[in-house]
Amino acid sequence: MILVAGGIKGGSGKTTTAVNIAILRASQGKDVLLVDADDQETSADFTALRTEEHPDAPGYTCVKLTGPAVRTEVLRLAERFDDVVIDTGGRDTSSQRAALAIADVLLIPFVPRSFDLWSLEKAAGLVDEMRTVNPDLRAHCFLNRSDPRGTDNAEAAEILRETDTVTFLDTPLGSRKAFSNAAAQGLAVTELKPRDPKAVDELTALYRAVFDTYLISD
Numbered sequence: 246m247i248l249v250a251g252g253i254k255g256g257s258g259k260t261t262t263a264v265n266i267a268i269l270r271a272s273q274g275k276d277v278l279l280v281d282a283d284d285q286e287t288s289a290d291f292t293a294l295r296t297e298e299h300p301d302a303p304g305y306t307c308v309k310l311t312g313p314a315v316r317t318e319v320l321r322l323a324e325r326f327d328d329v330v331i332d333t334g335g336r337d338t339s340s341q342r343a344a345l346a347i348a349d350v351l352l353i354p355f356v357p358r359s360f361d362l363w364s365l366e367k368a369a370g371l372v373d374e375m376r377t378v379n380p381d382l383r384a385h386c387f388l389n390r391s392d393p394r395g396t397d398n399a400e401a402a403e404i405l406r407e408t409d410t411v412t413f414l415d416t417p418l419g420s421r422k423a424f425s426n427a428a429a430q431g432l433a434v435t436e437l438k439p440r441d442p443k444a445v446d447e448l449t450a451l452y453r454a455v456f457d458t459y460l461i462s463d
C-alpha cells in the first residue's frame with residue numbers, strides 16, 4: 246500500500262501522521278519505506294534522530310525524494326517493500342502531485358480552525374484533478390490537534406463531512422503533548438514513556454481505520 250500524508254496546509258500534522266503510521270506498520274513486522282517528499286526534510290531528520298537514539302527500535306528505510314522522482318522512484322522501490330508512506334509538504338507541489346499520481350490512499354489531517362478548514366476545498370480540487378490520472382485514489386481527512394472540550398470539533402467535523410471527494414474518518418488525534426514529545430525523541434507516540442493511553446488509543450484507531458478498512462492489514 247502506498248499512503249500519502251498530504252493536504253495543502255502547513256503544520257496540520259502530516260509528518261506526525263506519516264512517522265507514527267510508518268513506525269506502527271514497521272512494528273507489525275512490515276518492511277516499510279518512508280519517503281520524505283518535503284523540502285523541510287522533517288521526516289528524514291526525525292529518522293536520523295531515531296536511528297541514533299533508538300537503534301534497536303523497529304526500523305524502516307527513509308529516503309528523500311523531490312519532484313517527479315517521487316513517482317518514478319517510488320514505483321521502482323515499492324515492489325521491494327510491504328508499504329510505502331510518503332510525507333509531503335503543505336503545498337500543492339510537483340512532489341505532492343507525483344505522490345498522488347501513484348498513491349492508494351491520501352490522508353489529510355485538519356486542525357479544527359477556520360483557516361485550516363478553508364483549505365479543504367482546494368485539497369478536494371487537487372484530489373479530483375489527480376483522479377484523472379489515478380482514478381482509484383482514496384482520500385480521507387481526519388481531525389488533528391482536536392480540542393479536548395467545546396464544540397469546535399463537532400463543527401469542524403460537520404464541515405469535513407460535507408465533501409464527497411474526501412471521506413471523513415471519525416478518528417481524531419487530540420492536541421496532546423505526547424505527540425510532540427514523542428516526535429522530539431524520535432519515537433512514535435506508542436513508544437513514548439510515560440505512556441499517554443489516550444494518545445495511543447487515538448493513533449491506533451486512525452491506523453486501524455486506514456489499514457483495516459481496506460483489509461490490507463495482516
Ligand SMILES: Nc1ncnc2c1ncn2[C@@H]1O[C@H](COP(=O)(O)OP(=O)(O)O)[C@@H](O)[C@H]1O
Nearest residue numbers: 255256257258259260261390419420421424425
Ligand atoms: N496531535 C498533536 N498534538 C500535539 N502536537 C501536535 C499534534 N500533531 C502535530 N503536533 C505538533 O505540531 C507541529 C506541526 O506538526 P507536523 O506533523 O510537523 O505538521 P506538518 O508536517 O503538517 O507541517 C509539530 O511541532 C508537532 O509536534
Ligand SMILES: [Mg+2]
Nearest residue numbers: 259260283287
Ligand atoms: Mg511536515
